[in-house]
Structure formats: C-alpha cells, structure tokens
Amino acid sequence: MAAGGLAHAGSYEDALPAFTEDSLSDTGEAITKVAASGSPLAASLLEALSDARLIYSAAEKRVFIKTRSGALTDAATGREISGSPPADIDTVRVNNRLRIAIEAALGSLTLMAPDPKRRLDAAQAVFKSHQENVLPALEKALEAETDPRVRRVLSEARAAVLLAKQDTSAAAKIVAIQVVRDRGDLDALALLEGLPADLPPDVLAAANAASANIKNTLAAWDGVQNAWYGLSLGSVLLLAAIGLAITFGVMGVINMAHGEMVMLGAYTTFVVQEAIRAMAPGLFDYSLMIALPLAFLVAGLVGVVIERGVIQFLYGRPLETLLATWGISLILQQTVRTAFGPSNREVGTPSFMSGVVDLGGLAITLNRLWIIVFAGVVFAALLGVLRYTTLGLHMRAVTQNRSMASSMAINTGRIDALTFGLGSGIAGLAGVALSQIDNVSPNLGQSYIIDSFLVVVFGGVGNLLGTLVGALTLGVANKFLEPFAGAVLGKIALLVLVILFIQKRPRGLFALKGRAVEA
Amino acid sequence: MITRRLLEAPDGRGWQFLAILAAAAVVVPVLNVFVPQSSSFHVTTTTVALWGKYLCYALLALSLDLVWGYCGILSLGHGAFFALGGYAMGMYLMRQIGTRGSYAHPILPDFMMFLNWKELPWYWYGFNHFPYAALMIVLVPGVLAFVFGWFAFRSRVTGVYLSIITQALTFALMLGFFRNNFGFGGNNGLTDFYDLLGFSVRAPKTRAVLFSLSAVALGLGYLLAQAVVRSKAGKVLIAIRDAESRTRFLGYRVENYKTYVFTLSACMAGVAGALYVPQVGIINPSEFAPGNSIEVVIWVAVGGRGTLVGASLGAVIVNYLKTMFTAGMLAPYWLFVLGAMFVLVTIFLPRGVLGLLRRGQHPGNQPSAGADPSNARGLTPPAASGLAGSRASSTPSHSPCVGEGRLAQPAE
Numbered sequence: 001m002a003a004g005g006l007a008h009a010g011s012y013e014d015a016l017p018a019f020t021e022d023s024l025s026d027t028g029e030a031i032t033k034v035a036a037s038g039s040p041l042a043a044s045l046l047e048a049l050s051d052a053r054l055i056y057s058a059a060e061k062r063v064f065i066k067t068r069s070g071a072l073t074d075a076a077t078g079r080e081i082s083g084s085p086p087a088d089i090d091t092v093r094v095n096n097r098l099r100i101a102i103e104a105a106l107g108s109l110t111l112m113a114p115d116p117k118r119r120l121d122a123a124q125a126v127f128k129s130h131q132e133n134v135l136p137a138l139e140k141a142l143e144a145e146t147d148p149r150v151r152r153v154l155s156e157a158r159a160a161v162l163l164a165k166q167d168t169s170a171a172a173k174i175v176a177i178q179v180v181r182d183r184g185d186l187d188a189l190a191l192l193e194g195l196p197a198d199l200p201p202d203v204l205a206a207a208n209a210a211s212a213n214i215k216n217t218l219a220a221w222d223g224v225q226n227a228w229y230g231l232s233l234g235s236v237l238l239l240a241a242i243g244l245a246i247t248f249g250v251m252g253v254i255n256m257a258h259g260e261m262v263m264l265g266a267y268t269t270f271v272v273q274e275a276i277r278a279m280a281p282g283l284f285d286y287s288l289m290i291a292l293p294l295a296f297l298v299a300g301l302v303g304v305v306i307e308r309g310v311i312q313f314l315y316g317r318p319l320e321t322l323l324a325t326w327g328i329s330l331i332l333q334q335t336v337r338t339a340f341g342p343s344n345r346e347v348g349t350p351s352f353m354s355g356v357v358d359l360g361g362l363a364i365t366l367n368r369l370w371i372i373v374f375a376g377v378v379f380a381a382l383l384g385v386l387r388y389t390t391l392g393l394h395m396r397a398v399t400q401n402r403s404m405a406s407s408m409a410i411n412t413g414r415i416d417a418l419t420f421g422l423g424s425g426i427a428g429l430a431g432v433a434l435s436q437i438d439n440v441s442p443n444l445g446q447s448y449i450i451d452s453f454l455v456v457v458f459g460g461v462g463n464l465l466g467t468l469v470g471a472l473t474l475g476v477a478n479k480f481l482e483p484f485a486g487a488v489l490g491k492i493a494l495l496v497l498v499i500l501f502i503q504k505r506p507r508g509l510f511a512l513k514g515r516a517v518e519a
Numbered sequence: 520m521i522t523r524r525l526l527e528a529p530d531g532r533g534w535q536f537l538a539i540l541a542a543a544a545v546v547v548p549v550l551n552v553f554v555p556q557s558s559s560f561h562v563t564t565t566t567v568a569l570w571g572k573y574l575c576y577a578l579l580a581l582s583l584d585l586v587w588g589y590c591g592i593l594s595l596g597h598g599a600f601f602a603l604g605g606y607a608m609g610m611y612l613m614r615q616i617g618t619r620g621s622y623a624h625p626i627l628p629d630f631m632m633f634l635n636w637k638e639l640p641w642y643w644y645g646f647n648h649f650p651y652a653a654l655m656i657v658l659v660p661g662v663l664a665f666v667f668g669w670f671a672f673r674s675r676v677t678g679v680y681l682s683i684i685t686q687a688l689t690f691a692l693m694l695g696f697f698r699n700n701f702g703f704g705g706n707n708g709l710t711d712f713y714d715l716l717g718f719s720v721r722a723p724k725t726r727a728v729l730f731s732l733s734a735v736a737l738g739l740g741y742l743l744a745q746a747v748v749r750s751k752a753g754k755v756l757i758a759i760r761d762a763e764s765r766t767r768f769l770g771y772r773v774e775n776y777k778t779y780v781f782t783l784s785a786c787m788a789g790v791a792g793a794l795y796v797p798q799v800g801i802i803n804p805s806e807f808a809p810g811n812s813i814e815v816v817i818w819v820a821v822g823g824r825g826t827l828v829g830a831s832l833g834a835v836i837v838n839y840l841k842t843m844f845t846a847g848m849l850a851p852y853w854l855f856v857l858g859a860m861f862v863l864v865t866i867f868l869p870r871g872v873l874g875l876l877r878r879g880q881h882p883g884n885q886p887s888a889g890a891d892p893s894n895a896r897g898l899t900p901p902a903a904s905g906l907a908g909s910r911a912s913s914t915p916s917h918s919p920c921v922g923e924g925r926l927a928q929p930a931e
Contacts, residue, residue: 254679313866318679319593320865323820326813327861334854450690450809453683488694495691499684503674 035105104131234475246423259445265431303424460508588825596685598812604789611652664785693807708803823871
C-alpha cells in the first residue's frame with residue numbers, strides 16, 4: 001500500500017513535521033498539504049486528527065496515529081511502531097476552524113473515489129462546507145467526472161465555493177448564484193442567506209431574488225407535501241373506519257372491539273410471515289397477498305362469533321352493546337397478549353413496497369402509496385358489494401325494515417351475522433395494511449378506535465360516502481394543523497373542532513334526510 | 520329545610536347503606552389508630568388507604584349513576600371530571616411542598632424549576648389557599664360540564680353520539696395534560712406531597728381521617744343524589760330517560776334538566792377525585808385515559824344502574840376483585856375477568872347485583888332496557904326504504920340507537 005503513494009510520498013511526509021509544532025496555524029497548513037498530497041494514508045490521518053487520535057512527539061518530530069483499538073501506528077508509514085513510544089507524546093490540538101478545514105479536506109479527498117455514491121456524498125459535503133482550499137481538487141474532479149448527477153452536484157459545490165471566495169468576480173458570482181438557485185433546496189437557501197452583506201449591489205440583488213425564488217418553490221412543495229401526508233393519514237383513517245361504517249353506520253351497532261379486529265388482521269400478517277420465513281422464504285414478497293384473505297377470514301369469523309354470541313341479544317340497546325363490545329375488546333387484547341407477548345412484533349415489508357420515489361421536492365414512500373391505493377380499492381369493492389350483490393341487497397333491506405325483509409323470506413339473523421362479519425373482515429384487511437406502518441402490538445387497535453368513531457360520526461352515520469369524505473378531511477386537516485400547532489395540539493384542536501361540528505350538525509356531514517332519520 | 524329534604528329522601532335500603540358508611544367512618548380509623556398492631560383487630564394503614572380509595576371510586580360511580588341511571592346520559596368521560604378535581608387538589612398539595620422540594624424553591628414546584636420556568640403561571644395563583652383550592656375542586660369540573668352540556672344538550676346530541684364526544688373530551692384532555700408546557704407536570708403529573716392543611720399526608724392518622732372523610736363524602740353524596748332523584752326535577756329526569764321526545768312534547772325544557780344533572784354529577788366526581796389524590800399520593804394524566812372512564816360505567820352496571828346504592832356497591836366489588844387479581848399470580852387473567860364482566864352483566868344482569876337481590880319485587884323506577892319504549896316498539900316509517908333505498912347505505916331502523924327518541928331535525 002505504501003507503493004501506491006510513492007508519487008506524492010514526498011509532499012505527504014514533508015507535511016507531517018508541521019503537526020509537531022503545536023501551533024494551530026502550522027497544523028492548518030499541514031492539513032492543506034496532506035489533503036493535496038493524494039497519499040492513501042491522508043484520509044486516515046485526517047480522520048484521526050478530527051477524532052483527537054493524532055499523537056506527536058516534539059523531540060523526535062514524528063507523528064503517530066492511535067488506532068481505535070489503542071495501538072500506535074507511524075503516520076508516515078502506516079505500520080504499527082515497534083518498541084515503546086517516545087516519552088513526550090501529546091495529542092495534536094484542533095479548534096473549530098480547523099475542524100471545518102479537516103471536513104472539507106476529507107470531502108475533497110473522496111471527490112475522486114471510484115464509487116459514484118461516495119463521490120456524490122463528498123460533493124454534497126463540499127457544498128455545505130464550501131472551503132476555498134478545495135477548489136483545485138473540485139476543478140480536477142469536475143473535469144474527470146462522467147456521471148451526470150455527480151457532475152451537477154460538483155458544479156453546484158464549485159458555485160458554492162466561488163460564492164464564498166473573496167476574490168471571485170461579480171459576474172462569476174452571479175453565474176454561481178444561478179447554479180445555486182437551480183438546486184433549490186434548504187441547503188441552497190441557507191447558503192444564499194448566509195452571504196456577506198458587503199457584496200456588490202448587483203450580486204446582492206441576484207442573491208435576494210434567488211433566495212425568494214427558492215422560498216416560493218419550497219413553500220409550494222411544503223403544501224404539496226402536507227397534502228400528501230394528509231392523504232396518506234386519511235387513507236389509514238378510511239381503512240380503519242370503513243369497517244366501522246358498516247357495523248356502526250349501517251347496522252347501528254356500536255362495536256368498541258372494532259380496533260381489535262384491526263389488531264387481529266395485523267397479527268395474522270405476522271403469523272403468515274413467520275410461517276413463510278420458516279417454510280418457503282422465496283414467497284416472502286407475496287406474504288401480504290397471502291395474508292389478506294386469511295386476515296379477512298380470521299377477523300370476519302371472530303366478528304360472526306361475536307355477533308351470534310353477544311350482539312344479537314342486544315339489538316335496540318346501543319349503550320349496552322357499547323359496554324359488551326368493550327368487554328370483548330379487553331378479552332381479545334389480553335388473549336393476544338397471552339399468546340404473542342406484550343411487546344411489538346416485527347412485520348417485514350415486501351420488496352415492492354419498500355423504498356422511496358422522489359417526485360420533485362416530494363419524497364413518496366412506496367408503502368404509503370400502496371396503502372392509499374389499497375384503501376381506495378377496498379372502499380370501491382365494499383360499495384360494489386352493497387349495491388350490486390344479493391347479499392348487499394339483503395343487508396340494505398334488513399337494516400331498512402327488518403320485519404318487512406323478514407316477511408320477504410330473508411333470514412334476518414343470518415344477514416345480521418354476515419353484515420357484522422363483513423365489517424369485521426374489512427377491519428382485518430385494514431390490519432394487514434396497518435402492520436406495514438404501525439407497531440404490531442396488542443394495543444394497536446386502541447389507537448384507532450376513537451379516531452375511527454370520529455370519522456364515522458363526522459362523515460354522517462349510515463353513509464359510506466360520508467366516511468370517505470370524513471376520513472380524508474380529518475387526515476388532511478390534521479396534517480395542515482400540525483406545522484402550526486405541533487402534533488399533539490393539532491390533534492386536540494381537531495378533536496375540539498369535531499366536537500363543535502357535531503354540535504352544529506349532530507348527524508354529521510352527510511346526514512340522512514327526511515323521515516328515515518326518525519327511526 | 521334543606522336538611523329535612525335530604526333526610527327524607529333515603530328509603531330503607533338507603534338507611535342501611537348510610538349506617539354502614541357511618542360505622543365504617545368511625546370504626547375503621549379507631550381500629551387503625553388505637554388498636555395495637557399485635558391485635559388481630561388492627562386494621563393496617565395499607566388497608567385503610569385501599570378502602571379509602573374504593574370509597575372515592577364509589578362516589579365517582581354514584582355521580583355517574585345519577586346521570587346514566589336516572590337521566591340516560593351515558594357519559595364516557597366522567598374520569599375527566601374526577602381527574603380535574605384530583606388535579607385541583609394536587610395543585611394545592613404541590614404549593615404546600617414549599618422549600619422541601621429538590622430545588623427548594625419557595626414558590627415554584629420542582630417540575631417548573633426543571634423546565635426552567637421563571638414564574639408561576641396565572642392558573643396556579645391562589646392554590647396555596649385551601650378554601651380557594653376547595654372551590655376549584657368543585658368549580659372546574661362543574662364549569663367544564665356546564666359548558667360542555669350547554670352545547671351538547673342544546674343541540675340535542677344524544678345517545679351514542681354523546682357518549683363518543685364525552686370520550687373524545689377526556690381523550691383530548693389526556694393529550695393536553697401529557698404535555699409539559701401545559702403546566703401540570705406533564706407525564707409525571709403531580710406527586711411527592713407533604714402536607715394537607717398542616718397534617719402530613721403520609722402519616723397513618725391523616726390517612727385514617729381521610730378515610731373517614733371519604734365515607735362522609737360518599738354518604739353526603741348519596742343523600743344529595745337521592746334528594747335530587749326524589750325531587751320533582753328528578754321525576755322529569757326519569758321521564759327524559761324513558762321517553763325523551765315525549766317529555767319534550769309535554770313542555771319540559773329537556774336540555775335544562777340534563778345540563779343541571781350533568782353539572783351536579785361532574786361536581787361530585789370532582790370531589791371524589793380530590794379525596795382520592797392525597798390517599799394515593801399521585802395524580803397523572805393517565806387518569807384521563809378513556810379506558811378508565813369506561814371502567815366506571817361497568818362499576819355502575821355491575822352494582823345496578825339507577826339505584827345509587829348499587830353503583831357504590833359495584834365500584835367496591837369490582838375494585839376489590841381487581842386488587843385481589845392484580846396482586847397475585849392471577850394478574851394476567853384480570854382483563855379476562857373484567858371483559859367477561861362487561862359482557863355477562865350487560866346480557867344477563869341488566870339490573871346488576873342489586874337487581875338480583877331484589878328479584879321478585881316490583882321493579883319500581885328501574886330503567887327499562889335502555890331504549891326509548893316508544894321507539895322500541897318499532898314505529899318504522901314505511902317511506903324510509905323508498906327514501907334511502909337509492910343510497911349505498913341506509914338508516915338503522917331496527918335499532919333506535921341513532922334516534923333514541925329524539926326529534927328529527929327538519930330536513931334541510
């Protein structure tokens with residue numbers, strides 16, 4: 001490894017004695033020289049310097065690097081020293097100014113690294129530190145660079161350095177400002193705002209215009225980002241609330257155990273993934289597809305059992321239903337806690353759902369995107385089932401006029417059980433989706449139950465469209481309130497707003513009109 | 520005259536209840552303080568504190584029974600009023616710590632010093648005086664209940680809607696009190712108390728006196744609640760519970776009666792919370808948790824809804840069982856028991872334990888199944904299906920949950 005450094009070995013080794021002078025300005029010069037030497041040992045020396053692991057001996061004019069294991073190596077050769085170290089060793093001191101110089105130097109060292117990812121990171125680091133002394137290295141790297149992305153960042157870094165340099169001409173500075181403006185992110189804004197005020201007036205004007213431009217773009221992206229987060233939260237709320245809209249909205253049953261159906265769905269996903277990991281690891285990417293029908297069945301069956309076992313005795317007594325289902329939710333939670341333990345369970349993400357897509361200034365996580373799509377599909381499917389299938393027809397008939405439906409030879413008890421099973425099964429589907437973004441623990445359902453009730457009540461009971469609008473409104477409103485009020489206060493504000501809204505429209509956003517509401 | 524009204528109210532079982540409370544208020548402290556520890560009649564301080572806690576819960580259950588059992592308002596947020604009363608008491612106790620805190624600041628409580636606050640927030644003023652704190656214990660829950668009830672009942676929010684927004688209320692308060700900058704100690708709440716009116720809250724004698732006070736408060740609360748339900752207004756409350764729209768048609772201002780009883784009940788819950796805090800030595804935001812408030816409902820249901828005595832009894836029974844279970848090997852099974860209690864009591868014991876004892880007697884003014892009978896008989900308008908038939912979903916006509924006897928809003 002020493003052979004690779006031979007070409008520049010002279011300048012690297014020549015720089016070393018400067019570290020033994022115990023003078024900050026000498027050390028600074030030495031850093032520049034070491035960085036310019038191109039020696040393969042330079043990076044480890046600079047890292048040691050910034051970690052306070054660079055040791056010198058003033059008497060012997062030698063410099064050592066203390067490795068992380070505590071051994072001393074000779075900085076000139078990189079080999080471990082034999083025998084005992086000199087008696088007068090001391091750590092080379094650095095201050096903040098030198099730290100910045102070290103960072104910039106390290107950045108310039110990796111500008112020529114063979115891996116484009118490392119070159120990119122280095123260029124970004126140089127953009128942020130924009131030290132003058134990297135300019136030669138930067139120019140050299142820019143000439144040699146072939147990757148267009150790295151090239152762009154390198155030229156941005158070069159512009160940043162030119163802006164920071166005292167003796168750049170005004171015209172060159174204005175060109176540099178254009179380059180920085182086109183970058184258009186927070187770092188660019190910070191750079192432009194940090195320019196000294198004594199620049200020529202036309203440069204200052206260009207800088208101000210550029211930073212205003214960046215601010216506008218950022219504000220617009222911020223709005224888009226908030227809307228996206230809101231949409232994502234809204235879709236989660238929709239998934240959690242849509243099953244409730246069936247049991248509460250259509251059947252009029254207050255199901256406090258609804259959150260636990262979501263939890264059962266999430267745990268089904270966990271079990272399916274464990275089984276796949278144990279038996280057929282190749283199928284892992286399909287684990288969610290396999291879990292979906294199973295979660296629907298598990299939660300749906302539990303729902304049917306609850307309806308037949310408890311709720312059928314309590315029709316017409318909504319407050320009692322509320323209490324009984326609360327009891328069931330406690331039992332289900334404790335059952336899962338006993339079976340799977342109280343701690344969070346790890347549910348993996350299939351490869352097609354992990355990752356981020358950059359869309360302009362917007363970072364879209366794929367799992368969120370899939371959940372939005374999934375919520376839409378589930379909603380549309382449910383609407384279709386209710387409107388176009390015999391089961392849906394029977395459900396509507398029974399909920400509208402039980403005795404009349406019964407005289408038309410509809411088995412109302414069976415329909416009740418199936419409706420409840422459908423609502424619970426959809427909660428199970430929601431659980432599969434939520435296992436991707438939330439902790440799978442026995443308390444999973446609890447965190448959604450109040451929100452889901454608010455969505456259904458806000459949207460209007462007995463109206464699936466209301467649930468859709470309610471969920472999206474609450475989701476987006478929550479995310480737009482958060483930047484002003486903080487996450488918790490935003491949530492409180494939203495609760496208060498919904499409470500006030502219910503005062504104004506006790507039947508929700510989309511209230512049923514006419515005589516139907518008197519029932 | 521007020522005394523006469525109060526004393527005329529209880530029936531036979533009420534007097535038994537009061538007699539037991541009075542006996543407990545005298546005997547338990549005596550057995551704790553004057554009987555030597557070696558004697559088998561000695562009651563340990565731990566037991567006194569535990570039963571003192573049960574009595575506070577009993578008062579809370581009583582206050583909930585007043586609104587749920589007699590007016591049909593199922594509040595899932597009564598824990599909030601309890602906690603607010605507790606916080607008012609906690610603030611008084613915090614101010615009494617003075618220079619004994621870790622930071623030894625004469626005015627600011629430790630948690631404010633920790634947060635580097637320079638002066639006391641305005642809402643902490645006055646809490647160093649006990650009469651002011653005592654006033655706040657009643658006033659804060661009362662005013663909140665009044666404002667909340669004013670809005671909710673005026674706009675005729677009833678049934679499960681009301682239950683859910685009371686739950687949202689306590690949930691919002693919980694989130695708020697968890698925040699440090701709210702000025703109530705955040706996560707940790709208020710704790711490490713020393714003095715109450717100059718007596719050490721940790722001394723066994725103070726504990727014994729607090730136990731007696733809790734018993735007395737429960738007794739007074741019972742007398743007050745009984746007087747309310749026996750009064751003329753009480754009859755209207757029962758009428759509202761059983762047929763709200765019919766009562767309104769008869770010319771009663773339903774919302775005024777509801778606001779009145781809801782506010783009164785919140786004040787009682789506040790007193791219960793205030794007595795609870797010095798006995799357990801801490802108040803923190805988890806008291807606002809929605810689960811706690813629902814648990815109060817099951818105490819009332821287990822004991823017997825609409826009986827007052829039963830509510831108190833239920834609170835003691837359930838909490839005694841909870842202590843038994845959670846202390847020993849059976850701890851993991853407690854939630855199964857509690858859950859089963861919710862299910863079984865609502866299906867098989869709609870009148871609770873007290874209803875079992877009174878089986879065969881005339882049910883008197885026991886609440887019906889909880890629904891408005893005029894609706895339960897099913898006055899489903901035939902036109903409903905025609906109106907709603909074209910929609911994806913429809914109104915739940917076989918269950919009066921949504922309507923529960925209230926007038927339809929005029930169609931917009």
